[in-house]
Amino acid sequence: MCGIVGFYGKHSAKDIILEGLSALEYRGYDSSGIAVIDEHEDLKCIKEKGRLKVLEETVQESGLDGHIGIGHTRWATHGVPSKENAHPHLNSEGTIAVVHNGIIENYLELKHELIEKGYIFVSDTDTEVVAHLIDLYDEGDFESAVYKTLDRLKGAYALGIISSKYPDTLIATRKESPLVVGVKGNEYVIASDIPALLGFTRDVYYMDNNEVIIAQKGQLRIQDLEGNVVSKTLTHIDWDTEAASKNGYSHFMMKEIYDQPTAIRETLCRRLDEKRHIQLDDIKLQKEDLDELNKIYIVACGTAYHAGLVGKYAIEKLARIPVEVDIASEFRYSDPFVDDKTLLIVVSQSGETADTLAALKEAKRKGARVLAITNVVGSSVAREADDLFYTWAGPEIAVASTKAYTAQLVAFYMLALHFANTKGTITDQEYVAYVDAIEGLGNKVEEILSQKETIEAVAKILVEATSAFYLGRGLDYTTAMEAALKLKEISYLHTEAFAAGELKHGTIALIEEGTPVLAIVTQERLAEKMISNMKEVKARGAYVIAIAKEGTPHIGHVADKIIEVPAVCDILMPILSVIPTQLLAYYTSTLKGLDVDKPRNLAKSVTVE
16 A cells, blocks of 8 residues: 655645655655656656655755656555665656556566567566556557556556656546545645645545546546546545544544455455466465475464464365464474475564564574565565565554454465465365455455444443453354454453363353453354353353354344354354454443553564564
8 A cells, every 4th residue: 555646736746745745654654756847848756765754855955846746655565665666657768657556467467568569667566567558558649548558457556647748737547546636726636545635725526436637737627437527526624634644533443444345355356367366476386385295384473373373274174284373482492393394374464573583584494485474565574485475455553453464364365275276175166166255255344344333332341341251162262362362452451262162171260240251153063052152151140242143043042242243154254253353442442541553562563572
């Protein structure tokens, strides 16, 4: 997830663009750049690696100025953070500049075609193909060249485009990536998000998919892909800057909870080819490699460790490969059985988790192959690994991980399917059915989010408690562990997760009159046993809250409160069952008046042991 800004008007473009990028730096901060058409109608471009302040210093020293331009702050998805991979991207002659938020799914196909036609690429990004395609199709009509280019692109994108051949034109468009345009008289600002506009105007148009913005000769046109003019309603923004950076949500955590349908879809859908087969270009494991494996280790910390527990179940069930899961801080001290027939899968949102990095290096010393699941391109984990899976969840600001976790689950399901398909342990029909089911998860998450008022009401019960307990069996126990972690780390309520079948072995002694017990019941073959466990704690005075798959029989006879989640096959239920627990943690914390995004004593990235 990156941030783009563009300006057309009478003011200094660089000042407005840099101010807008500063407001969007939360969307990406590994590199940035700006392109401006100056008073001589030349296109000037400056790019820098690192935080935005590096670019700001360079621009101020350069004397760069003009009245039309585009800028970008990057969250890397294709290619490591560098000047070459930073946006804007140019055509070979440096007359066309493009900024992009999203991913061009068919960029490799387009890149090979363009190389055959003599185009030279200087970056590893998917975006550079856009600049070269516009150049290819430009026969004296800028608008037509852009439209022909859009017709070739597959994927998700918001684009800002300028050309020194057409120095009085700014073009922008979107498909599945956000874009707004701010209006102030005959001046216009395009941006990925509202915060970038607030320093200039509060009057905006929200752009819809497949709409094209053309700012030209002091006027603004909004068209569809057939060139028909689209009528839009201007909206006045009343948010303050802080609220705007959170998309109007009170906290980053809530925004990121609501980002999950998009994160789930993007992690999967951008890797599906035309035949709906998963394409993992950065993973080179072949059938013979998988057949030679004795074991897979999954190593991670905290929330990522819980994702690994789900990953173990998925890989063993689908690909029939033995898997062990270990906490990274314990792994290298346990003298694990690791050799050249071991695959180590490390999971880290930041890619900088110290214990996970140490485990990775220890395994490599013993000859293991390493596959990394991370959210940050160019991170230490990514650089050290042999194979890579990037979760395209976008930056996660809140300390308590939400969208990174569900994206990691999607990553594990995709790896399991990829391994199973490669080994031939599932049929083609089963493969397609799972892909279809994963693709539908985003919509089901949205259904759960629509129950937020019901979930907030349940949180009021937890606010008054001194302890709470999550129960689950099978995959539901894994979700219970993640749910308990979320609740205690941001609300400071003592919360434990128990395997429900272990209740009789001592833990039921902790249940007192009125103790909240949250039972997760989504595994059909274990539902009857879970209901029996719920009866046991209820008989000891517990207040039972069920998070249950819709249609679960008899659940209403034993639970005091029920939060239903949509049905999907059992193996995929952890993505859905965790959503209510995230909301419960959020509402419990806010009702207590706590700092949801920055809980005490915790950091987003643990870079020391």
